[in-house]
Amino acid sequence: MADLVLAVDIGGTKMAAGLVALDGSLVERAMRPTRPPGSDEVGPAGDQDPAELLWQDAAALVCGIMDRLSPEDRLVVCGAGCGGPMTLGGAQVSPLNIPAWRSFPLRRRLADLTGLATFVDNDAKALALGEGWVGAAAGASDYIGMVVSTGVGGGIVLDGRLLDGRLGNAGHVGHVIVVPDGRACRCGGRGCLEAEASGTALAAITGQPARLASAVVVERTGMLVGRALASVVNLLDLPLAVVSGSVALGFGRPFFESAQAEMDQRCGLDFARGARVVPGGLGDRGPLVGAARVGLRGLGAE
């Protein structure tokens, strides 16, 4: 009999469900696009609550994965990652990039659907947990896991524990200030990392998609990520940053070299010297592996 975790990842572009073994391996998975607002791909939606339509998609995906269980398998917990913001513990989620869900009771719905103990957390925190489990931070007790994609997010493990913060948003590295008089940020501030280095920001700055960015833009983006990480390393005495996300991984080596060079210049205190930035190690398995870890973490904390 194999113990497995039911993992769910809900993003603005796609949603996924999977089965993850207790050694962190992804055994099964399925995904589908996240229904855009106003979409009627399965029929007229005008008279149905868009939140419920989206939930029906997610529920179908989860049930499909559960159908793949062998008779000798046993599900021990359900873990889910979802875009923020959300209330503490994911009781109600309002993902910025999923307008259909505002204060949607994701945790209770998943628990009702699966009959499992269920835990929900921010998807960037989930990814950080996954990297520390079987990814580029495996075995580390102090690191930040970060995503540089359409937006910028992250999760921090310190003293061996994932930081939550008062409302569960700790790790939100996208609003560390890197250019004090820089671009206006959607948060109301200026020169936050997200306003200078996210895919959205790069598209606004250059007028073209981030993947077409010039070498100068790639280098600047890496430098600014390194600058934010230097502040985090100095503040929290952590030696490792793992960076994932389509922008960071798409830019690749020049991005990471630029980030590391900036950290080397700015992390000079004894405890900070030598802090490293490395690419995430989980590839497209990251979100589901991380979601599984959210479930196991929840079980352990209960």
Added chain:
Amino acid sequence: MADLVLAVDIGGTKMAAGLVALDGSLVERAMRPTRPPGSDEVGPAGDQDPAELLWQDAAALVCGIMDRLSPEDRLVVCGAGCGGPMTLGGAQVSPLNIPAWRSFPLRRRLADLTGLATFVDNDAKALALGEGWVGAAAGASDYIGMVVSTGVGGGIVLDGRLLDGRLGNAGHVGHVIVVPDGRACRCGGRGCLEAEASGTALAAITGQPARLASAVVVERTGMLVGRALASVVNLLDLPLAVVSGSVALGFGRPFFESAQAEMDQRCGLDFARGARVVPGGLGDRGPLVGAARVGLRGLGAE
């Protein structure tokens, strides 16, 4: 019978010892100047190890306080705050501003002297603990306690726990970057908060002691502290910063208003909005009350 904590604070200018009750009240205290390097105020020091001379002063202070115990009092633990850096748990301290002590075994010496379970931590982390016990952050489970004085330091309590970090230096807010192309910092970086807003920095920038700073300098200093705090609030989802230290408290209201205004501009995310910066509430009791809490925290963790 009263249970008391033996509290010790070792700073570059003065050292202190005290008795702290379990409700956080400071019952007794004594202090003396920290012997400067090469000092011979109690006789020729040429043939004695300066580290040992300094320890003799500290030991005499501690013994003097222990002599004040009533027969019905009982010491439950010894807690100490000391300038950093130090190895994890304060086993060996090398305070920047006490050159006589390099890798000095403060924890063992205090334990041998007092016969008590003994715990040592960074003095800024100790102060943060004290503020959360009976000071301006009393009862808060998420806050940063910060000192703006000759240097800039701090300690962070998140999810109800003091953060340590890999080598015990978490909370070191002085090297969050606030002016990316700013003044060279002793850490090797540029434009760290400490390089722009510490007493040492202000003296270098203005050519006079921080206490004589103009209104413009006071406002800029508060603004930069607020900027660093905005990055910390956004990163860690914490709603409260408590700031102590001779520079911050000496500048007073204009400093705090400027810091708050900068935070208000830069903490616009739902979870960060309304984060507050307030003056420390413990005055000159802070270091000993915080040191006592270091001891109690150590007992609890054992």
